[in-house]
Amino acid sequence: MAIRSRSVVTIADVARACGVGTMTVSRVINGKKHVSPEMVQRVEEAIARLNYQPNEAARTLKGRTSRTIGLIVPSLSDPFFSQCAHAVQQVAAEQGYMTMLFACEANRNVEAEELSQMRSRNIAGILIVPSSENSLEQLQELRRNGMPVVMIDRTFAGIDVGEVMVENIEGALRATNHLIDHGHQRILCVGYDREYNSISQRIDGFKKAVQNASLQPQYLLVNRGVAIGPRVIAALRSPKPPTAIFTLNNVTSVAVLTALKREEIRIPQQVAIIGFDDFDLASLLAVPLTAVRQPAAELGRHATRMLIDSLRVGNGTGRMPSRIVLPTELIVRQSCGCEPISRIPHSK
Amino acid sequence: MAIRSRSVVTIADVARACGVGTMTVSRVINGKKHVSPEMVQRVEEAIARLNYQPNEAARTLKGRTSRTIGLIVPSLSDPFFSQCAHAVQQVAAEQGYMTMLFACEANRNVEAEELSQMRSRNIAGILIVPSSENSLEQLQELRRNGMPVVMIDRTFAGIDVGEVMVENIEGALRATNHLIDHGHQRILCVGYDREYNSISQRIDGFKKAVQNASLQPQYLLVNRGVAIGPRVIAALRSPKPPTAIFTLNNVTSVAVLTALKREEIRIPQQVAIIGFDDFDLASLLAVPLTAVRQPAAELGRHATRMLIDSLRVGNGTGRMPSRIVLPTELIVRQSCGCEPISRIPHSK
DNA sequence: TGCCAATGTGATATCGTTCTCAAAATCGCT
């Protein structure tokens, strides 16, 4: 025979304990004006004594918006996303917001379902690393209803959301140039097909660098789900094989490295490699990987601040004009053929 | 002049559209009995047409509990935790629960703050990888009020929460034995001091194996915040240096590997190493790391199921009797001195 | 036929908070 007693202390209890009305207590809690100092003290004492905590559900119901932001990422197994999520959660917490976490596994249905959940839960705003164009319409609908939205890492055209990106073109350009500087003439760009504009931009950067050097760009772009390793090996066994590889993201780098290891192809002697997206263990690899570092945590931080700012000023229906683009950094290690030296910060 | 219109459609709107009372609509939504089939159809149509979604805040306020679980992890940068978090989120979503994510950075104040947030948000239950004993009292208080709690990876005595652990003792024993089988006589156990019982158990397993072989256990246990790399190097330069190292967790392994690399100490020739806790890139390292694999995702899955089960049956005030212990697996690679062979599954 | 049970439906109270508005008290100024 369970007696449910969770969170029994209500604002009314506090009010009664002080012999005042609930409104007075409410005003004290919310730091409003028009309360006498002594009253503030008396109420605060009672709150502490009774261990009172406001019921967020009631507040949300009344105020129409919870102090909660939703974060949708494709997955947490990719350190890029988990670092980003981590930063989001931290900044949000600092600002008094909770983070509702969603990992959609790049599944459009899941993403859609999650967005719909957001609506019913009076989420204050949405941070999303969008996985597919399919949710676009739903996001637009949410925007129309005044929901602030910030896209991280990737964006889609035609929707007025906040955007926090990295300098993909410049980063890819810089990386490719580095390979060219090493004397490579046949460079293979490996990754998933132009799913997102971030990937597109990286491909564009690669192309630009290669063409600037009057070389022929080579591509190996596959669809999600296709094993990329064997394709790379095949390319390396073709008549005029690439002497260097530029991988478009984290998972691609790992896939390629794994394949190269299995086939015992030596880096950088037989093939050099630079990856877009750095990761913690890159320096401990058999051949430490030269990589374009994306400031994952920074991305998350900026996005969260942007979102919360727009929450504060506007009532949500305002536009989301902002766009932040963060620089990348080329971390030179040995997979490109360099002796390990230094970091080359990247600026325009 | 913004007109706020978010989520205007209420249950009353649906009721009006059907010319019925709100209770009828509510009954349809919640699949209760006592509604005629035609009415169900009519209401469901209206719901779809109006794109109605129930307001969770209102439901929570009335029902006293939200369909939301809280997850507290020390950090997301450790892949062990992020994999775990990922699994939690997935299982929860399948069961219709949302996941509120918290990363406490092993900061006791943050953890406390987060727990108190949980209370005010009518969280249905808590999953926690506890960071310190400090929150124990608070957790106990929550338990007393009927909040289901499941601890993951670590537990503390004297509190009746659900527990999902791995076989730490057996895993450490197995790993240490493997080193002993390689002929090592002086094995150093490296890690952070007995902060958690999971670490304690690993140390116990190590000790047991070493003593079974009539060897002297050697320890290098530091407090959090102390750089572990230099200490290891110092130990290796002592008169009778260890010939093998057993690291107690992920971050320790990485710290040690980094130090060994910097000092150009060769693995496994100069020192062999086995780590507790495997990670994705372990096989791509300069010397692929032999490690005890913990089923991080499984841990998260089991914990989530346990929590949600206890949510369903009890009204929360029941006891949380369960304890699940999952097996580990020794992944043999080359850092132990083996040629790369196979996985040795671990069973009692 | 009469009566109890089961079914379908809606009016109303309630959850805990904040908003609106009005009343009371205080102050400043002519």
Added chain:
DNA sequence: AGCGATTTTGAGAACGATATCACATTGGCA
């Protein structure tokens, strides 16, 4: 002293959903 302006306070109505209870309507069965 008089009067408007300001501060301090509280009563009551929301917010949107569900629980409770009451009221019809049906059906089964003696």
